[in-house]
Amino acid sequence: MGLVELQLPRNAAYVGLARSIVTAGARLDGMAEGRLEDLKIAVSEAAAYAISATADGGPLLLAFGVHDDAFEVHVLGPLLSAAEGLGEWPAVGGMGLRLIEGLADEVRFPEESRSQLVLRFAMADLGGVAGVSAASRPAG
Amino acid sequence: MELTLNHRKEGDRTVLEVGGEVDVYTAPKLREKLVELVGEGHYQIVVDMTKVEFLDSTGLGVLVGGLKRVRSHDGNLALVCNQERILKIFRITGLTKVFPIHETLDEALQDA
Numbered sequence: 001m002g003l004v005e006l007q008l009p010r011n012a013a014y015v016g017l018a019r020s021i022v023t024a025g026a027r028l029d030g031m032a033e034g035r036l037e038d039l040k041i042a043v044s045e046a047a048a049y050a051i052s053a054t055a056d057g058g059p060l061l062l063a064f065g066v067h068d069d070a071f072e073v074h075v076l077g078p079l080l081s082a083a084e085g086l087g088e089w090p091a092v093g094g095m096g097l098r099l100i101e102g103l104a105d106e107v108r109f110p111e112e113s114r115s116q117l118v119l120r121f122a123m124a125d126l127g128g129v130a131g132v133s134a135a136s137r138p139a140g
Numbered sequence: 141m142e143l144t145l146n147h148r149k150e151g152d153r154t155v156l157e158v159g160g161e162v163d164v165y166t167a168p169k170l171r172e173k174l175v176e177l178v179g180e181g182h183y184q185i186v187v188d189m190t191k192v193e194f195l196d197s198t199g200l201g202v203l204v205g206g207l208k209r210v211r212s213h214d215g216n217l218a219l220v221c222n223q224e225r226i227l228k229i230f231r232i233t234g235l236t237k238v239f240p241i242h243e244t245l246d247e248a249l250q251d252a
Contacts, residue, residue, distance in 0.1 A: 012165040016194075037225045044196045048164040095197035095233045102232035 003063040010060045019044040034125035038103040045096040046075045075117040145173045154182040159191035162199030174206035183215025186248045218248045
């Protein structure tokens with residue numbers, strides 16, 4: 001099944017709408033209730049990041065859906081053209097990134113492109129500890 | 141859901157009741173309220189978060205900023221939070237070691 005694409009104005013006022021729509025999609029796809037709250041927070045952080053880091057002032061672009069037995073959320077950029085790394089993560093003290101790392105099962109910037117942030121969530125509530133692979137981070 | 145902010149005096153403490161969603165869009169209103177309270181001389185603040193539906197890192201940053209402000213006046217900022225989904229956010233970010241977090245308002249008010 002293909003991913004659902006979502007385009008919203010690049011404005012903080014739409015972050016709540018983005019997290020509501022993505023969470024509703026995950027619920028429709030059968031994600032466990034216990035995981036929906038993690039997803040909601042991580043999507044909110046990622047969307048806020050995209051709003052801050054999108055260099056060209058374009059729209060907020062998200063794609064989401066089930067892929068390879070996990071729920072994926074793609075935040076589309078150009079996200080890092082200005083910041084060139086996670087060191088410029090805009091949230092205070094890097095807490096936004098820490099939350100995403102703590103809540104998603106996998107966080108990666110695909111090597112072939114610096115214009116996406118991909119979050120993956122298991123559909124079931126596994127109760128495990130999530131994290132991010134250092135190898136999946138872009139070189140700072 | 142909109143952010144709601146209401147404050148009242150409880151003895152020598154000021155209780156700020158926060159309700160709704162605290163995110164990148166609404167957190168500036170919480171920041172303004174905390175700045176206003178500290179500006180008016182409220183240095184012992186209890187932020188009651190029992191009616192918060194959503195909290196993100198921007199909201200956390202505002203609370204940390206509020207804590208710094210009151211501490212610069214030898215004050216304190218305690219939190220009331222009994223929702224696991226919100227407490228989880230404080231744990232992941234390590235802020236459970238920064239804020240006094242109480243399960244009930246009574247407990248927060250009794251804490252010396």
